[in-house]
Amino acid sequence: MLMADVSLRKVVKRYEDVEAVRGIDLDIADHEFVVLVGPSGCGKSTTLRMIAGLEDITDGDITIGGDVVNDVPPKDRDIAMVFQNYALYPHMTVAENMSFGLRLKHYPKAEIKSRVTEAARMLDIADLIDRKPKQLSGGQRQRVAMGRAIVRNPKVFLFDEPLSNLDAKLRVQMRIEIKKVHQKVRTTTVYVTHDQVEAMTLADRVVVMNKGRIEQIGTPNDLYHNPATRFVAGFIGSPAMNFLPCRLEDVGGRLNVRLTDRLALPLPPARAARYQSIGRDDKLLIGVRPEHITETRPHAEPGVEPFDGVLDVTEPMGMETLVYFTLEGTQVCGRVSPNAGAAAGRPLRLAVDLNNMHLLNEVTGAVI
């Protein structure tokens, strides 16, 4: 089996007056499933299209399997791509769609047939093989588009927001399907999405992009628990992390984080040691995920500090209830047990778990 690692070195894409991608470095290992995620206009699709060869590279190098492919046309890069709108050839049957690339390369008929049959079986579309795309549902079309990529047996799969056109239920189902396929064929995959849930669930490693730059690269859990910047902290996770302006103060030999005039919370020892060197007048942000703001528990845990809030809105989700309240004009979200007695307009005793807090520099947005 050929090595199919992909690497980007200082890759830049400049359109006439805008820099869509501003020098990114990325190494994707053989068999790895990497997801590029970010808001629209962050350069993730442009990056993918540069790997595919559909966009020229303004500066830098892209290598696939060790070879620089900057000037190699797409058909010679040994890649396959799945598009958001499927891009099936409307005048061809499913089988013809899937075999088009192989037929262009003059593969023997028997080989084509066995590959198409195999891929169709894997994707559960064997009985649709003679249909035209317009006779298929959205999910089936997306399977055919994946089949077209699989039969080529390429070095790299490229997915450009493949699930964005599907409804929510089908999206979850196809997500699992894509993961299954990758577990079977183990082809190096680069997958672009704006949906952080898709990124978290599919990826071996997630690349968070913003404004043409890579904010952070890491495993889904790594990004969730150790975000490097405010952007990553706010982008990954739903509902999003809460950010509140704060500063540090020393009270009787202990380090406190002061949120409002009336609310200051003592930091747990590990956190206090970590933040000791920070200037007491520095403008800081405290970042706390909603699941770390809960109702108070009967026995106090170290680092979990209680406070009072008046709830503005509650959202019962069944398994939990999301509660929204305001601290110094900032809306804060917490997740409490459905039995906690949360009701809109009523006060609730809450507890924040400072063992899982993040402290950010308000100016630079860096997590300290």
Place this chain on the structure above:
Amino acid sequence: MSSIAIDKGAPTRTVKYGSVSRDRAWALRWSYFFLVLFAIFSLVPPLYMLITSLKSSTEISAATNPWWVYHPTLENYVKLLTSNQFLTFFRNSALVSIFVVIITMLISIPAAFALSRMRFWGSATLATGVFLTYLIPDSLLFLPLFKMFALFSSYTGIPLINKWYALVIVYPTLTVPFCTWIMIGYFASIPKELDEAAIIDGASWFQTLTRIFIPVALPGLIAATIFAFTVSWAQFLYPLVFTTSTDQLVLPVGIVTTLIKGDVYNWGQIMTGALLGAAPPLIIYAFLMDYYIAGLTAGATKG
């Protein structure tokens, strides 16, 4: 049983009182009114041609009701269809039109593909330029063209004046710009992911054109073909200028120049000739209309 009870309770439920359906009904009524009006407007002349073509010369000149045939006869048809001259006109028309369609398609399809897909320097300006050339009327072009052809013939010795094949060279100046323009529009409606998918699948530009674009844009190609055929079949000014010998004439000019002798109009045969001349485009329309309407792009992408 229950349905009968409901019907009794609401005997007038079949009438829809919704403002939307009432609006729609009125819109339909007006549509039909105008459609019938236009149908009458455009169908009366051919009907009159048909009536006249079934009359003998004596009946045409007799002072009877012009809208009724008292002694129907096929003599005009027999005369025309057994006349070598008429068949020559017909053959010339057919040859010119077929060659023009072929040449037009061979130029327009690649041109439209290049202009709509292969973004190169000046492609947008060029596309507009193609359309602008169509706006120049042929009555302005025929004199310089005639001059050019005469000059070309006198230098090379290749006869172009008074030859039917000269029309095969001239007509594309009318058909190519318009057909290219229609097809640019059709190609532009094909999502760009489709050619990107083809390129990634390993297709060259030419394979993308022949194996993806042409089949997908077939309705557009057929519309362009119909247009090119109709233009060259019905063209009058150019053949009138470029051809004079009776063996080189095409139908529209041939009918007028041979069936009007001095101030004698052979109305019966003129009408018959015109009617027979109108048949081929009609037949082509009838056959290709289904293709033309069928939306082949459905299912290519979401939606």
